[in-house]
Amino acid sequence: MSMFTRENGALLAEAVPVAEIAQHYGTPTFVYSRAALEQALDEYHSALEGCAHLVCYAVKANSNLAVLDVLARRGAGFDIVSGGELERVLAAGGDPAKIVFSGVGKTPDEMRRALDLGIRCFNVESAAELEVLNTVAGECGKTAPVSIRVNPDVDAKTHPYISTGLKENKFGVDMGQAVDVYRQAKALAHIDIVGVDCHIGSQLTEISPFIDALHRLLSLIDSLANEGIVIRHLDLGGGLGVTYRDEQPPSVAEYLSAIRAEVGDRNLELMFEPGRSIAANAGILVCKVQYLKQTPGNDFALVDAAMNDFIRPALYQAWVDIQPVHQRNDGIDATWDVVGPVCETADFLGKDRGMNLAEGDLLAVAGAGAYGFVMSSNYNTRTRAAEVMVDGDRHFAVRERETLADLLRGEHRLPD
Numbered sequence: 001m002s003m004f005t006r007e008n009g010a011l012l013a014e015a016v017p018v019a020e021i022a023q024h025y026g027t028p029t030f031v032y033s034r035a036a037l038e039q040a041l042d043e044y045h046s047a048l049e050g051c052a053h054l055v056c057y058a059v060k061a062n063s064n065l066a067v068l069d070v071l072a073r074r075g076a077g078f079d080i081v082s083g084g085e086l087e088r089v090l091a092a093g094g095d096p097a098k099i100v101f102s103g104v105g106k107t108p109d110e111m112r113r114a115l116d117l118g119i120r121c122f123n124v125e126s127a128a129e130l131e132v133l134n135t136v137a138g139e140c141g142k143t144a145p146v147s148i149r150v151n152p153d154v155d156a157k158t159h160p161y162i163s164t165g166l167k168e169n170k171f172g173v174d175m176g177q178a179v180d181v182y183r184q185a186k187a188l189a190h191i192d193i194v195g196v197d198c199h200i201g202s203q204l205t206e207i208s209p210f211i212d213a214l215h216r217l218l219s220l221i222d223s224l225a226n227e228g229i230v231i232r233h234l235d236l237g238g239g240l241g242v243t244y245r246d247e248q249p250p251s252v253a254e255y256l257s258a259i260r261a262e263v264g265d266r267n268l269e270l271m272f273e274p275g276r277s278i279a280a281n282a283g284i285l286v287c288k289v290q291y292l293k294q295t296p297g298n299d300f301a302l303v304d305a306a307m308n309d310f311i312r313p314a315l316y317q318a319w320v321d322i323q324p325v326h327q328r329n330d331g332i333d334a335t336w337d338v339v340g341p342v343c344e345t346a347d348f349l350g351k352d353r354g355m356n357l358a359e360g361d362l363l364a365v366a367g368a369g370a371y372g373f374v375m376s377s378n379y380n381t382r383t384r385a386a387e388v389m390v391d392g393d394r395h396f397a398v399r400e401r402e403t404l405a406d407l408l409r410g411e412h413r414l415p416d
């Protein structure tokens with residue numbers, strides 16, 4: 001159930017009028033619903049009831065401290081891909097023992113910090129990384145818990161930029177080399193093999209690629225067992241898609257029950273790394289129409305948010321819903337291209353959107369809770385948006401709007 005609803009034509013975030021948030025914090029502003037985040041995580045937990053499991057929210061999707069805090073309090077673990085994300089999880093009160101560390105380029109410093117904190121597992125993505133991790137763990141007097149991220153070579157049937165489990169992608173260890181890398185791991189003094197991992201892509205709308213990947217992982221687990229290598233957990237990564245427009249991804253319950261049916265009664269803890277399916281529809285981006293510009297054949301609604309705030313439409317041609325915060329019928333009825341002030345033709349949030357608009361109207365861009373603020377930039381020297389968390393009838397500033405002073409901090413002119 002969406003936590004963004006309408007009452008008498010006005011958009012609400014939980015019980016708070018979105019217009020009130022815009023008035024209070026200005027625009028553009030990302031607005032998140034605590035209840036929506038909790039509900040999405042709960043769906044994972046209830047579908048996994050009765051089997052050993054750990055749901056590690058993919059921090060990259062939305063790493064605001066308040067978002068991490070809400071999820072940590074609700075029992076989430078975390079999937080991180082950098083030392084920065086590690087520190088965020090700690091700052092938000094997350095438990096290091098529930099952290100898995102993914103990513104193809106972990107540095108020795110990042111490894112050291114994670115070892116010191118006692119994270120749950122390193123998802124190792126190459127033989128070279130395994131050697132470095134072994135050395136670092138030895139230096140720290142620790143043993144590193146390791147899962148090899150394998151690349152199962154399955155087609156996730158999603159946008160090519162967010163497909164990660166094909167042979168040609170940089171991610172994970174090639175399936176054909178996986179047994180060898182596990183043998184290497186077994187022989188290393190400071191490595192403890194605990195699991196196997198994969199992540200085949202993002203915004204998947206079918207179950208079959210997950211099942212294909214799972215089959216390959218299960219048969220790898222069997223081959224390893226024959227060599228006396230015992231795998232205790234299976235991490236299937238994230239990737240479950242959401243509805244932005246008319247996509248019909250499986251529900252969390254359908255997805256997880258299909259996975260559980262395939263795993264059967266094997267003695268494996270199941271781990272997942274969902275990002276988008278937790279956060280995407282828990283957030284909107286609120287912006288304001290600055291100018292309406294009608295030219296022969298084109299109607300532009302120029303808003304105060306841009307591709308630097310929300311890059312998904314420009315980068316992946318992603319479609320996200322855009323609605324007036326207050327519906328009117330006394331403005332200009334047209335089919336608008338909703339565009340920002342950035343000097344790029346790709347700077348649009350949506351094209352051909354039929355709406356009745358007037359200058360000054362507020363618009364809500366849906367599906368902005370995941371891969372929204374986290375992918376924002378300062379392009380065109382634009383300060384980044386504020387972030388607000390709604391909880392029932394209360395709202396909290398969870399990130400202040402950036403100032404120009406923030407932007408210039410650390411920059412220097414040349415000496416005379």
Ligand SMILES: Cc1ncc(COP(=O)(O)O)c(C=O)c1O
Nearest residue numbers: 058102202238239273274275276
């Ligand atoms: C290793 C890893 N795990 C989890 C995720 C989260 O994916 P999603 O947001 O599609 O659930 C990603 C991003 O695609 C990832 O790279």
Ligand SMILES: N[C@@H](CCCC[NH3+])C(=O)O
Nearest residue numbers: 162202203312316370371
């Ligand atoms: N940034 C992507 C998802 C990337 C997933 C990272 N592995 C998106 O907005 O769809």
